[in-house]
Amino acid sequence: MITDFVKAKRLLVQLIDERMKQAAYSNAVMVSHAKNIRIYEGDKLGSAQEDGESEIDSLRQIEESISISSEEMENLTMDDFLKKIEEMGAKMGGQMEQGMIEALNNSIEKSGNVITGHKTISEEALLEMTEKLPIDFKDDDREQPIMPNLYVGPEQVPVIKKMMEAQTKEEADEFLRRQNKILDKKHEEYMTELKARKIIE
Amino acid sequence: MRIVDKIKTTLNLITRKGAKLERFKVDRRINTIHDPFISKAITNWLHTVNEGSYQPVFCEWLKLNGHIIKSSIKNTNFEQGKDVISIDENNVIHAFQLKGGKITLDRWRREVRPEIDILIDGGIQYPGIPRDSNFVPYLVTNSDIAENVRSEIQSLNDKKWKDNPLHIVEKGDLNAYFQSMSQGFLPDSLAEYKQLVELMVANGEDFVDVGPIFNFLNDNFVKREKVVYMQIRRDIASVVLYVNLMMGTYLEKNNYISCIRILAVGISTILYMADHYSLKDSHWVGSYKLLWEEMMDLSKQLETYISDSSVAERFPGPFDRFLMEPRRHAASSVIFSLKIAEFLMGDSNWKKMDDEHYLKDYKNSFYQWSEASYVPIILGIALMDAIKAPNSEKSNRVAIEMICKQLIDALGRKVDKPSIDPIYVDLYAHMNEVASLNKKIQDEKEDNRLNSYILESIILMLVRLGSRTFLEKEWVEISHFRLSEFIYENENDVYKYRNDSGEIRTRPLSKVQSWKKLEESLGAYDTNKIPNSLKRFPEFIPYLLVVYPHRINATYLKFLLSKLDSKAKIQ
Numbered sequence: 001m002i003t004d005f006v007k008a009k010r011l012l013v014q015l016i017d018e019r020m021k022q023a024a025y026s027n028a029v030m031v032s033h034a035k036n037i038r039i040y041e042g043d044k045l046g047s048a049q050e051d052g053e054s055e056i057d058s059l060r061q062i063e064e065s066i067s068i069s070s071e072e073m074e075n076l077t078m079d080d081f082l083k084k085i086e087e088m089g090a091k092m093g094g095q096m097e098q099g100m101i102e103a104l105n106n107s108i109e110k111s112g113n114v115i116t117g118h119k120t121i122s123e124e125a126l127l128e129m130t131e132k133l134p135i136d137f138k139d140d141d142r143e144q145p146i147m148p149n150l151y152v153g154p155e156q157v158p159v160i161k162k163m164m165e166a167q168t169k170e171e172a173d174e175f176l177r178r179q180n181k182i183l184d185k186k187h188e189e190y191m192t193e194l195k196a197r198k199i200i201e
Numbered sequence: 202m203r204i205v206d207k208i209k210t211t212l213n214l215i216t217r218k219g220a221k222l223e224r225f226k227v228d229r230r231i232n233t234i235h236d237p238f239i240s241k242a243i244t245n246w247l248h249t250v251n252e253g254s255y256q257p258v259f260c261e262w263l264k265l266n267g268h269i270i271k272s273s274i275k276n277t278n279f280e281q282g283k284d285v286i287s288i289d290e291n292n293v294i295h296a297f298q299l300k301g302g303k304i305t306l307d308r309w310r311r312e313v314r315p316e317i318d319i320l321i322d323g324g325i326q327y328p329g330i331p332r333d334s335n336f337v338p339y340l341v342t343n344s345d346i347a348e349n350v351r352s353e354i355q356s357l358n359d360k361k362w363k364d365n366p367l368h369i370v371e372k373g374d375l376n377a378y379f380q381s382m383s384q385g386f387l388p389d390s391l392a393e394y395k396q397l398v399e400l401m402v403a404n405g406e407d408f409v410d411v412g413p414i415f416n417f418l419n420d421n422f423v424k425r426e427k428v429v430y431m432q433i434r435r436d437i438a439s440v441v442l443y444v445n446l447m448m449g450t451y452l453e454k455n456n457y458i459s460c461i462r463i464l465a466v467g468i469s470t471i472l473y474m475a476d477h478y479s480l481k482d483s484h485w486v487g488s489y490k491l492l493w494e495e496m497m498d499l500s501k502q503l504e505t506y507i508s509d510s511s512v513a514e515r516f517p518g519p520f521d522r523f524l525m526e527p528r529r530h531a532a533s534s535v536i537f538s539l540k541i542a543e544f545l546m547g548d549s550n551w552k553k554m555d556d557e558h559y560l561k562d563y564k565n566s567f568y569q570w571s572e573a574s575y576v577p578i579i580l581g582i583a584l585m586d587a588i589k590a591p592n593s594e595k596s597n598r599v600a601i602e603m604i605c606k607q608l609i610d611a612l613g614r615k616v617d618k619p620s621i622d623p624i625y626v627d628l629y630a631h632m633n634e635v636a637s638l639n640k641k642i643q644d645e646k647e648d649n650r651l652n653s654y655i656l657e658s659i660i661l662m663l664v665r666l667g668s669r670t671f672l673e674k675e676w677v678e679i680s681h682f683r684l685s686e687f688i689y690e691n692e693n694d695v696y697k698y699r700n701d702s703g704e705i706r707t708r709p710l711s712k713v714q715s716w717k718k719l720e721e722s723l724g725a726y727d728t729n730k731i732p733n734s735l736k737r738f739p740e741f742i743p744y745l746l747v748v749y750p751h752r753i754n755a756t757y758l759k760f761l762l763s764k765l766d767s768k769a770k771i772q
Contacts, residue, residue, distance in 0.1 A: 197677045
């Protein structure tokens with residue numbers, strides 16, 4: 001063989017790995033916001049709830065591949081190669097996101113935490129969602145609600161944009177007023193729940 | 202006929218009447234295991250160790266060849282000239298005087314000969330063995346015996362000792378014996394050689410990473426399917442040998458802590474095999490005790506070193522000062538384990554914990570990096586509470602409350618980013634990360650907020666110490682946590698550094714918690730979750746938890762506390 005540069009290759013693999021992961025997380029916005037927990041041992045994740053119900057998740061494997069023909073190899077530049085890696089990363093991110101959405105949908109269906117009666121996203125739907133979701137408050141401060149992230153499909157983005165552009169000042173103020181009323185109630189529930197946590201005899 | 206049987210038969214051919222100078226024979230033709238690398242490794246190791254260090258391996262070899270060890274003495278003033286006494290399968294008694302280094306004529310006359318006279322003339326003084334029993338005496342060294350010494354011994358064997366001639370064992374013999382122990386595992390490929398070489402030539406001053414030690418022992422002695430009992434027995438002997446080989450460079454530097462860590466992994470491997478194969482006592486308890494006694498001995502040597510040396514001596518340079526905290530933490534962890542073990546075994550040396558002057562060396566030795574940091578302190582508090590050390594009640598409570606508060610501040614609901622790592626990040630992993638300035642990419646950074654492996658143990662101690670007021674005050678914060686625990690497929694898996702299968706389970710704390718129920722749960726635990734060997738030798742628990750801090754859970758802590766309490770009542 002012609003001598004190789006193994007350490008340099010190793011470094012390159014590391015850099016490529018990082019680029020792939022960045023591409024994956026860029027295409028998996030929900031996943032990138034989710035809490036990361038490292039599995040140090042074992043092959044199952046179990047979760048028990050206060051009502052005693054528990055479930056076990058087995059780990060899922062995600063894989064993607066790239067192929068480079070010998071003709072492509074002749075003229076392959078580093079930029080071309082990185083582009084392929086990023087495409088692969090994006091696909092893996094898509095798989096991760098898909099897996100997460102499936103898991104969420106199953107969970108949501110089980111819990112019944114669904115709002116119905118809205119053909120598309122609207123102010124009413126947003127308010128109804130805010131009403132249903134548990135909301136925490138940073139430092140228990142009413143003025144610092146930790147609002148949930150809204151994840152929508154790409155087809156909903158122009159709908160939301162149109163909705164916001166069409167909104168008048170009065171409609172915006174009314175929306176805020178109604179949202180604040182919901183947050184007032186949420187804060188009250190939140191503080192009541194906090195105070196309910198205690199040691200009893 | 203099996204190889205071991207052939208060796209045993211040859212050994213039993215030793216005669217005493219009209220004896221010429223004889224060695225403890227091994228027919229090297231039968232010993233078909235001659236791996237040049239292992240031979241060199243053993244030679245190098247023998248060259249670096251003293252008699253105290255090769256004694257356990259020598260005893261293990263004797264046991265592998267059917268001997269029962271009656272006595273194995275190290276570092277004692279009681280001198281009857283015998284370091285090891287054993288009885289073979291034909292009920293012949295053997296008495297060994299172990300030496301380290303070359304036996305020159307000067308040394309022979311000044312130091313060794315008087316001891317050999319006691320060895321041969323003194324008779325066996327051991328309970329159950331009649332004083333006038335016949336026995337075979339040996340002089341064992343990990344080096345050579347000078348030619349002129351052999352001549353003197355020959356002459357003595359012909360005359361003064363003609364009724365009980367001295368046999369000699371030198372480094373070549375020890376090499377052959379110990380090579381036979383390595384039958385349990387011989388490297389098969391260059392990759393395996395590399396793995397073993399790396400473990401044996403590590404920098405002896407370093408804090409050892411137990412992961413590779415575990416992987417080596419697990420891959421080569423635990424994972425492989427056993428077919429016959431003798432294979433398991435050989436594997437246990439090999440574990441003893443390889444643990445000692447791997448300790449070599451650390452022992453040379455008096456790096457007690459790293460040696461203790463390696464020994465703990467070795468002991469865990471033996472206990473795993475003992476429980477997994479439901480071995481009879483005779484097949485493993487002796488080997489366990491060999492490594493255990495080594496570990497205790499080194500722990501005591503560490504204790505002596507800490508109390509004897511000044512701070513300046515211990516931390517001489519600027520980098521030493523910078524790294525003082527994690528190093529002190531590593532040392533204190535071992536000492537707390539030692540004291541608990543001494544207390545459980547009835548060794549009165551534990552009483553030093555009552556002494557404020559003694560404790561000053563260990564105060565302020567806490568270094569926080571992950572949940573693993575808290576394990577030694579919890580163990581220390583458990584002991585101090587059990588022994589009801591003077592003025593300790595309040596300080597124990599303050600200490601455990603401080604730990605809980607730190608955990609809340611590091612991982613609680615009001616925290617933006619976690620400031621300590623999960624329990625699986627041990628001190629080695631942490632220092633590696635610090636030194637390499639390894640910054641994980643943000644997206645991959647682990648978020649262990651509101652998840653804790655150790656909180657349940659902390660709550661247990663808070664309840665035991667009567668910290669109701671504190672719990673009432675902090676329950677709002679504490680109750681937001683989820684308790685994490687690793688659920689083993691088999692209770693013996695606790696002995697493994699990592700398990701391929703098993704479940705990481707989280708569960709919530711009750712929002713409304715009854716104090717009475719917490720108190721009632723103090724003594725309630727499932728004994729089926731504890732391996733039989735650990736129930737039998739609970740003194741190993743603190744060492745297991747200090748080397749594998751991620752193994753701490755409420756069950757083991759409750760079990761340990763119950764043992765401490767029982768012992769305290771007797772005391």
